[in-house]
Amino acid sequence: MAKNKKTGKKFAVNRKAVAALTLAVALALTVIFVTLGITGRKMDAQGLYNLLPWLPTPSQTSKWREALVPGAGMGETLVSSLSPAVEGEASREDLETAVRVLSKRLQELGWTDAVVEVKEGGLRVTLPQSVDVASLNGILSAKGEFTFTDPAGEAFMDGSNVTDVDYDYGDATGNSIVLSLKFDDFGKEAFARKSTELAGQSISLKRDGEVVVSPRIGEPITQGTVHIPMASLDMARENMAIMRSGTLPFAFNLLEEGAEEQPLMGAGVQTILLYAMGALFVVIALYFIARFRLGGLLAAWMMLLQTAFSWFFAALMRAGFTMLTLAAIQLAFFVTVFAFLNLFNGVQRDVQAGRSVRQALRDGYANEGHASLDVFTGLVLLSVAMIILDQGLIRLFGEVFAISLLIGLAITHLLLRVLLNETVWLFGGRTSLYTAGMTNKKEA
Amino acid sequence: MMRIHKSAFQAIIVSALVILVALVMTLLNLGMKYHLVAQATADYPSLFLAILLMVAISFLFGWMRYNLAGGLTLAIAVLHDQLLSFALCAIVSLALKLSVYTPAFLLAGTAFTYCFTVPWLRTARKLARTNIARDYTRQMAAQQALTQVKPLFLLTLTAAVLTLLVFLVSGNLIMAGTLLPLVTGLGASVLSVRLITPYVWAAFTFRSKTRR
Numbered sequence: 130m131a132k133n134k135k136t137g138k139k140f141a142v143n144r145k146a147v148a149a150l151t152l153a154v155a156l157a158l159t160v161i162f163v164t165l166g167i168t169g170r171k172m173d174a175q176g177l178y179n180l181l182p183w184l185p186t187p188s189q190t191s192k193w194r195e196a197l198v199p200g201a202g203m204g205e206t207l208v209s210s211l212s213p214a215v216e217g218e219a220s221r222e223d224l225e226t227a228v229r230v231l232s233k234r235l236q237e238l239g240w241t242d243a244v245v246e247v248k249e250g251g252l253r254v255t256l257p258q259s260v261d262v263a264s265l266n267g268i269l270s271a272k273g274e275f276t277f278t279d280p281a282g283e284a285f286m287d288g289s290n291v292t293d294v295d296y297d298y299g300d301a302t303g304n305s306i307v308l309s310l311k312f313d314d315f316g317k318e319a320f321a322r323k324s325t326e327l328a329g330q331s332i333s334l335k336r337d338g339e340v341v342v343s344p345r346i347g348e349p350i351t352q353g354t355v356h357i358p359m360a361s362l363d364m365a366r367e368n369m370a371i372m373r374s375g376t377l378p379f380a381f382n383l384l385e386e387g388a389e390e391q392p393l394m395g396a397g398v399q400t401i402l403l404y405a406m407g408a409l410f411v412v413i414a415l416y417f418i419a420r421f422r423l424g425g426l427l428a429a430w431m432m433l434l435q436t437a438f439s440w441f442f443a444a445l446m447r448a449g450f451t452m453l454t455l456a457a458i459q460l461a462f463f464v465t466v467f468a469f470l471n472l473f474n475g476v477q478r479d480v481q482a483g484r485s486v487r488q489a490l491r492d493g494y495a496n497e498g499h500a501s502l503d504v505f506t507g508l509v510l511l512s513v514a515m516i517i518l519d520q521g522l523i524r525l526f527g528e529v530f531a532i533s534l535l536i537g538l539a540i541t542h543l544l545l546r547v548l549l550n551e552t553v554w555l556f557g558g559r560t561s562l563y564t565a566g567m568t569n570k571k572e573a
Numbered sequence: 574m575m576r577i578h579k580s581a582f583q584a585i586i587v588s589a590l591v592i593l594v595a596l597v598m599t600l601l602n603l604g605m606k607y608h609l610v611a612q613a614t615a616d617y618p619s620l621f622l623a624i625l626l627m628v629a630i631s632f633l634f635g636w637m638r639y640n641l642a643g644g645l646t647l648a649i650a651v652l653h654d655q656l657l658s659f660a661l662c663a664i665v666s667l668a669l670k671l672s673v674y675t676p677a678f679l680l681a682g683t684a685f686t687y688c689f690t691v692p693w694l695r696t697a698r699k700l701a702r703t704n705i706a707r708d709y710t711r712q713m714a715a716q717q718a719l720t721q722v723k724p725l726f727l728l729t730l731t732a733a734v735l736t737l738l739v740f741l742v743s744g745n746l747i748m749a750g751t752l753l754p755l756v757t758g759l760g761a762s763v764l765s766v767r768l769i770t771p772y773v774w775a776a777f778t779f780r781s782k783t784r785r
Contacts, residue, residue, distance in 0.1 A: 202747070232673075241673065395745035402743035409739050413732065452674055452751050455740070460684050460755075463736045467688045467729050474725055500695050504687045507634050507647075511683055514626050519619060526677035 148554035155548060159430065163437050167191070183444035184437060187400045196444040198259045200242025200451035202394045203402075205258040209266055209388075211381035212251040219250065223378040227252060230375045231269055237370035238268070241522055242451045244393060252381065255393060262387040270381040271337055273371040277320070278333045285323050290316030294372045296365035299358060306365045307356040310372075317353030325349040337380070341368060394452075406459070410436070413466060421473045423552060424563045428469045431545045435465050438540075439533040448529050457526050461533030464508065468501030468541045477564045486558040490549055498542065505538040578712065581772030584764065588657050595660030604663030608670035608750055620676040624659075627683055628652045635694075642777040643694055650770045654686045654761040655679065661757035672751040682758020688729055689766040693722045697774060715771035726766070733759050 166184035169192055181196040194204070213219040213227075224247045231252065235243045244255040254269060256262065275288030292313050299305030312320055323332060324346050333343040334357060341364075344357055359365040392398050414432065417425030439458045448454040475497035479489035512534065515527030556562055577585075598604030631651040636644030658679055662671060697718035701711055737759065740752050 202751070236673075394748040394751070395743075398744045398748070402740065405739040405743050409735055412735070452672075452748075453677060456674070456678060456681065456752075456755065459736055459739070460681055463732055464684055464688060466732045470728050470732070471692060471725055474728075497692075500692045503638055503695070504691050507631065507687050507691070508684055510630050510634060511627050511680075514630055515623065515677075515680060518623050518626060521616070522674060523619070523623060523677045523680060526674075526681065530681065 144554050148551040151551045152548065152555060155544075156430075159434055159437075162441075163433065166437050166441065169193075181444070183441050185399075185403055185440065185450060187403045193444075194259075194450065197440070197448070197450040197454070199257060199392075199399065200240075200449055201244060201255050201257045202242045202392060202452050203399050203450050203455075204392055206255050206390045206392060207258055207260065207262050207387040208385075208390050209254045209256070209262060209269075209383065210248070210251060210385040211254065211266075211270055212384050214380040214382050219379065221247070224250075224252065227377050227379075227381075230273070230377050233374035234269065234273075234370050236521060237373050238265075238366065240265075241453065241525065242393075242449070251384065255390070258389070266383050266386060268367055268371065270383055271371065271377075272380040273374070273376045274337050275372060275376075276335045277323075278335055279323060279327060280330055280333075282333075284335075286312075286316050286319045288372055288376065290319070291372060292316075294369050296359065296362070296369050297356075299356065306359045306362050308359050308365050308368055309354065309356050312353045312355075314353075317351075320353070320355065321349060321351040324351075336368065336371070399450075402455070417469065417473070420565050421477065422562050422565060423556060424473060424476065424549060427545065427548055427552060428473065431540050431548075432462070432465060432469070434544070435533075435537050435540050436462060438536045439529075442532045442536070443529050446528060446532070448525065453522060453526050454529055457529035458533050461530060461537055464504060464534060465537035465541060468504070468537065469545075471497045471501050472541070480560050480564050486553055486560060486563050487550075490546075490553070494542070494546060501541060502538070505534055505541070509534050509538070577776045578772035581769050584768040585653075588653060588761075588764070588769075591664070592656050592660040595663035599663050604666065606666040606670050607675070608672060608747055616676065620679065623676070623680055624652070624655045627655065627680065631683075639694065639698060642774055643698065645777060646694060646770055646774040647690060649773055650686050650690045650762075650765050651683055653765050653769060654682060654758060657761035657764070658682050658754060658757040661760065662754050665753060665757070666750070669746060669750040669753050671753060672747065674751055675754050678752070678754035679758065682755060682762065685733060685759045685762040686765070688733075689726060689762050690770055692725055693718050693766060693771065694774065696721050697771065710775070711777075712772065712775040715775040719767070719771055730759075730763065 163184070165180060165182070167182055167186060169182035170180045172178040172180055179192075182191055182193040183196045185193055185197060198204075213224070228245045228247060231245045231254070232243075235241075235245065235254075235256075240256065240260065242257060243260075246253050246255075254266075256265065273288075275291070276284040277286045278284050290313050291310050293311035295309050297307055297309055299307040327346050328349060329346065331343045331345045334341045342357055342359065359368070410432065414425075414429035417428045419425070421428065436458070439461060443454050443458060448457075472493050476486075476489045476493040479492055480486060484492070509531055512527040512531035515523050516531065518524075519527070595604055628648045628651050632644045632648035634644070635647035662675065662679065697711075697714050700717055700721075701709075701714040704714065737752060737756055741749055744751075
């Protein structure tokens with residue numbers, strides 16, 4: 130009850146109304162968010178801009194697969210067959226070397242869920258259905274021998290002298306793409322000598338004898354690092370992937386392109402997995418509701434929100450619908466379930482010992498809540514370490530895991546706490562509302 | 574002087590033996606079998622560096638958050654679980670081949686380590702701090718904490734098993750092999766929190782049992 134000092138009038142804040150409004154707004158926002166996640170939305174009348182759905186469902190007509198592209202493990206696949214462009218039979222050793230190089234090449238291009246294997250004297254490449262098979266087959270069949278040549282066509286160094294390669298934007302506009310190369314000692318000296326000799330002329334970067342780019346040398350490059358302009362981002366990525374993965378023992382010919390096959394992890398894996406995940410959620414939610422009643426219902430609500438937000442950010446990050454993304458999100462979900470179990474167990478114990486629900490909640494967050502805070506914080510720190518340390522799959526996993534953990538942390542320690550308090554305001558602190566097996570005890 | 578409980582010592586010996594067997598198998602190219610030639614992209618130096626970094630971060634986090642004994646306990650738990658999980662993967666991969674996600678999923682097993690170890694560690698520290706009886710040792714606090722957190726431990730274990738089952742029932746043997754590092758990570762963390770970690774923590778300040 131507040132009192133206006135000047136006029137002496139009192140005005141009452143209806144705490145129950147505030148609580149009801151807070152819960153209603155939160156519920157409405159959740160419903161809107163989850164509905165958009167399932168259905169998506171057209172952002173304009175012409176259908177040029179669409180908000181794609183991001184929550185995976187078993188529906189075959191939903192467009193969530195455009196936001197979260199299934200990998201070869203989870204979605205339909207395309208299989209290509211490659212045969213070595215050599216006379217006679219290629220040795221098993223060479224084919225296995227080729228498998229290693231091509232597997233790295235695919236990973237560098239972001240296709241972590243693709244597979245290369247030796248089959249019948251050649252190679253069999255299994256790719257997700259969403260891949261542009263025609264262009265990718267060109268990259269996979271290329272031998273990948275890089276050479277640096279002078280205007281006369283004489284090679285003075287090759288790809289083996291490159292120790293590191295990456296691509297970047299050449300300027301702030303984002304229109305200029307460069308391929309950045311770092312050389313070993315031999316390469317540094319050779320390039321310094323040639324760039325000094327050929328100042329004002331051009332040096333060519335060739336791949337398998339074909340010119341990729343012929344930039345003009347403005348001034349001698351002596352630091353052992355060079356930034357070569359590329360025509361497009363795709364070109365830069367392609368050359369980076371091939372250079373990083375190494376040279377194939379021989380080039381390949383494409384025998385069969387893009388035959389459709391089932392997912393690597395089994396026919397119908399996507400549908401079964403989504404139903405199984407849904408069933409797991411329902412079982413956990415029912416357990417919470419049965420044991421913790423109204424508090425459990427809120428917990429189930431927050432778990433749904435955590436899942437929806439995790440998939441939203443996974444779609445934003447273009448993580449794809451792969452085992453990596455699924456494992457990261459499900460593990461973070463498991464950690465959130467642990468946090469809720471820990472918290473509600475503590476609250477239930479205090480309530481059964483005779484404390485009020487409000488006091489039990491406060492103590493729950495002060496004691497058990499800190500345990501989950503430690504777990505979330507520790508795991509986020511470890512995920513950040515994964516992101517910093519690695520450039521491949523560990524990093525990809527770390528990114529999705531860290532985001533999902535942060536969502537779980539915010540939901541557990543902020544949103545759930547606020548909504549639980551508002552629920553107590555609205556529905557009262559009767560113990561039977563928040564824990565099973567208790568007779569009604571009203572809050573003083 | 575650090576004295577460790579007999580059962581914990583035996584569990585550590587068993588873990589060490591498993592790790593040794595797996596190491597020998599891997600060096601002889603008998604262990605760590607991958608399906609569909611995912612081995613092509615397995616980068617063991619990066620993986621072991623990542624494990625060491627995780628152990629270091631866990632130690633620093635535990636030290637800052639709790640105390641030196643807490644930091645050492647958390648670090649040892651992470652190291653044990655990661656190495657045992659790796660070893661079990663190497664052995665079981667003879668039957669269920671591993672996938673390209675193995676390194677990432679091995680490291681992800683620390684989620685189980687933290688979820689099982691942290692609640693126990695906090696409870697044990699609280700018991701050691703609040704119990705003023707002169708004959709109340711850290712080992713008693715460790716064992717009492719195990720009993721107190723058992724309901725939470727069982728529920729968390731059930732949630733973890735169900736989470737992994739969701740994947741296992743959905744796919745084929747390739748799915749099972751892909752999940753193997755998470756399964757072994759769960760197994761290793763259950764073993765460590767029930768048999769090893771509490772007694773390692775209890776042994777750390779054996780000298781200062783009056784100063785908890």
